[in-house]
Amino acid sequence: MATEETIHNVLITGGSSGIGFGLAERFLRDGHRVLVTGRSRHRLAAVSEALPGLETFVSDIANPQDREELAAHVRQVMPNLDVVISNAGIQRRVGIAVDHAPWADVQNEIDILLAGPVHLSRLLVPQLLEHGRPSVYVNVTSGGAFQPMPFAPLYSAAKAAVHSYTVNLRHALRATPCRVVELIPPAVATQLAGPGPNHGADPDEYCDTVYPLLDGSHPNVGFGPTAQPDFTARLTAEHRAFESASTRFPVPLYQADGTVAPAH
Template identity: 85%
Template sequence: METNEIVHNVLITGGSSGIGLGLAQRYLRAGYRVLVTGRNPQKLAAVSEALPGLETLVNDIADPQGREELAAHTRQVMPDLDVVISNAGIQRRVGIAVDHAPWTEVQNEIDILFAGPVHLSRLLVPQLLKRGRPSVYVNVTSGGAFQPQPFAPLYSAAKAAVHSYTVNLRHVLRATPCRVVEPIPPAVATQLAGPGPKNGADPDEFCDMVYPLLDGSHPTVGFGPTAHPDFTERLAAEHRAFQAASTRFDVPLYQADGTVTSTP
């Protein structure tokens, strides 16, 4: 993306490390105004110092009130929002048979991975639409959404749910200038699962490849195994099946002016 394009303002959740931070660096280098969120004030302070111009907000995407506060903050300080990248995530690597954690811990993972992206889209899509200019809404999912992972079963299930929701979000926004993009990372060597050894693709290589494709021209963006022809054909087959079934019922759609009407 070039700096003379119309998109100038970017919000990235979970932007203090990993993929979120990598994308923030690239948007900053391209001249965009970038706001990142995270739960750890020390990490946000460190990245803010390292990246002059980066704006930060301590925010917990697992908390409904936190999501409301993030939307209100964005409307106040970044009313000309053009890009939302819903990236915040955690991964509890606990098999089903031995997951004896308190339910509050389990619910927190569900809230970060699924409730957060769904709620945030409800809060921010109207802000993107009301200005009537091109915008992009990005939900970062995972290869685990398509191949259930026994070592992280709840993560896989939540990402599968986000994928399904993203397909429907793209559908209801198709008549608007807001494009919906789903990056589908394979394993990337970040601290998603917490401290410990990091395995997977190099984060910089992943972000270098993905970043130029977040302009809305590609509905899905894969890397490595999630860009393999077998995987992309699976996505294409899913899309054809969705297109065939999506008009079975009359579903309200967003219109270009931000209003909502029904399909014919």
């Protein structure tokens, strides 16, 4: 059980089902304060009933105004926010050659998977830095970010972009007490792609394994295929290459007090 000194204030987007719900359940069980978001008021009401004490907020991560309203709500009701898990996602399983969906459907997938996480970090990172205490920002990507999946090509591309952005976000926050974590699930048997058959790791086993690793001490958290030595070696090699190239064109970085230091 968390003590008063270790109680975290946790925001999880897409927390009404799947990985988001599983992590919310574990944070809440350990005595932390948890706020989850989702698009469906009905589903949020159901999870709130299932997990007494859980706080909810209806928000569509694809909508810029909703993202701004969420940030304003968090600032008002949870000013000591110190854990963010950007988890909301969808997966359209359709190959490029047969994807004849209206562009609005395609744009919605891009907005949920890429625009949403980027915008949310811009809105919430300053709040995490204001209180000056250790904090953790978690972006949920996918094994598909590293191995493009023909059955979900746009999902793979968007997650690859979020992976790249997460590496740069970690760099921008390196001088602050805010740690950036990339949670890299393999296939997990959730309803990510909508109703119907699903495949992958058991959600409870997955959440039990990764939950203790989200304290900021592990920059990358995998499971199964995304925790194998060959995969972690790939991440290590990528990190070394990034460190070597990241000072080629210096950029301003956040400082511990939330200010930004000029590039030098």
